[in-house]
Each structure stands twice: as structure tokens, then as C-alpha cells.
Amino acid sequence: MDEEENIQFASVFNKVQPVRGFEDVLTQIYNAIYSNQLKTGDRLPSEREMASMFEVSRTTIREAIRVLEAEQVVEVKRGVNGGISIIEPKPDQLARSLETLLHFRGATFTELAEFRTDFEGKTAFLAAQRATQLETDQITLIAKKFKELSSDSNTPWEQLIDLDLAMHEAVAYASKNQIHIAIMLGIQSVLRKTALSLESGNDQKFREKQAIEIMEIAQAIQNRDANTAKLKMAEHVEGNITSKMNQSFTDLK
Numbered sequence: 001m002d003e004e005e006n007i008q009f010a011s012v013f014n015k016v017q018p019v020r021g022f023e024d025v026l027t028q029i030y031n032a033i034y035s036n037q038l039k040t041g042d043r044l045p046s047e048r049e050m051a052s053m054f055e056v057s058r059t060t061i062r063e064a065i066r067v068l069e070a071e072q073v074v075e076v077k078r079g080v081n082g083g084i085s086i087i088e089p090k091p092d093q094l095a096r097s098l099e100t101l102l103h104f105r106g107a108t109f110t111e112l113a114e115f116r117t118d119f120e121g122k123t124a125f126l127a128a129q130r131a132t133q134l135e136t137d138q139i140t141l142i143a144k145k146f147k148e149l150s151s152d153s154n155t156p157w158e159q160l161i162d163l164d165l166a167m168h169e170a171v172a173y174a175s176k177n178q179i180h181i182a183i184m185l186g187i188q189s190v191l192r193k194t195a196l197s198l199e200s201g202n203d204q205k206f207r208e209k210q211a212i213e214i215m216e217i218a219q220a221i222q223n224r225d226a227n228t229a230k231l232k233m234a235e236h237v238e239g240n241i242t243s244k245m246n247q248s249f250t251d252l253k
Helices: 003-010 018-034 047-054 058-070 091-104 109-130 133-150 157-174 178-196 204-222 226-252
Strands: 074-077 083-086
Touching: 018 047, 018 058, 047 058, 058 074, 109 157, 109 178, 109 204, 109 226, 133 157, 133 204, 157 178, 157 204, 204 226
Parallel strands: none
Antiparallel strands: 074 083
16 A cells, blocks of 8 residues: 555544554544545454554554454455455345344344334335336246245145245345345344244245235236235235234133
8 A cells, every 4th residue: 555545544543542452443434434534345454554554553453454354244255456445235134134133132022013014115116116117027926936835725825935035135125225225134034034933924825815915916016006015015014914913812711
């Protein structure tokens, strides 16, 4: 890295306190990203150069970089043309963090249900407005597959669950909203566990009702009817929630 670039980074980074060395390095790099002083694709100075700028050891810099790499904030390439570059975290990184948070905070089914109706309705609304033709075709294909398999009483409920989740995921991606995508991915495993516990999953009428609802959502998105997509998705989610709540109530009797 040339002298001019080092001067630029010298105005971004400051000497850190030795006691909290690597935490301060992390904080300064994150602050530089949040303030747009560092952008996706920018290369950081070498470990040696950063150690000099922060006035810490290379070990401290290496520890900070390991954390940033694990959090998918930087990419480290080895070799002559290698270096440390800022990258954009992928949605699945936030998804894993959200799933862990839900687990450790002991989120209940009711709490998740309260959130999902409005959230997924809005996701479908955005999808109807923003989906590409390829995405609407994919959503329709999933819906048709669900309808086909749901008509066969021998189809395992788990297989239909996976198709339903694939539908919700496809709608989230079609919304083009990274927060909606990340949250949808983050709650997938919780939704799957909840769906597996639904006794109504083995009821043929319930399966056929699910197929109709999913087809209606797909058709609304295909027709770019955002308000209908929002309504149908909310009704679909609400129906699953009601089934689970009724089952839980029966279990208490």
C-alpha cells in the first residue's frame, strides 16, 4: 500500500488503548464502515501497517481481523495479490444471529405469531411489486408442486412443510428487502419445528386448504396485485397460527 493511502487511513484510525486493544480496533473499523469512510471493496492496510497506525502489536490486529472475517465483514486473501478487503455481509449471517437470539431469549410461539402476520403480509405485498418474472415463475412452480403433492394422502407432511417454507423464502427474496430476507431465513428453523408439531398436517382437508391458500398467494404475486397478495399471505399465516393455538388448547384439556 502506498504512502498516500496510508495517510488517508491515518486520518481514519487512531491509537488505541492497549488494555482493550483488539476491541478498540474493531470499534474503529466498524465506525469507519458505518460512516461510509470504508465501503464494500475497499482494501485495508496490511497487518504491519495497521499495527503501526493503531500502535498495537500485529497479534492484536490479527485477532481483530479474525473477528471481522468470522462476521463476514472482511475477506482475507493470501498470496502476492492478497489483502484484507471490506465485504458486504450476506443475509444468512444475520439469519444465524437472529435464530440464536430467538433461542436464547426463549421466544414463544405466541410472540412469533404476533409478529408473523403483519410481517409476512408486507413481504408478499413487496414481492408483488418487485418480483422479476423469473421469481414469480418460481413462486408459482412451488405452489403448483405443493398442490400436486398435497392431493396425495401418502405425501409426508414434512415434505409439504419444506415446500411451504421454500415458498415463504422465495417470496422474501422477491421482496428485494434485505431485512425481510434475513428475518425470514432467521425464523425458518423455528417455523419448521412448529409446523412439524401440527397434528392437522395429517388431515387431508387441512392440506388441501393450504394448497388453495398458497396458490392464491402465488397468483396474486404473478398478477402484481400487491394488496391481495398481502391479504392472502396474512390469512395463510393466521390460519396456521389458529391451528396451532387450537391444538395447544386441546392439549391442555
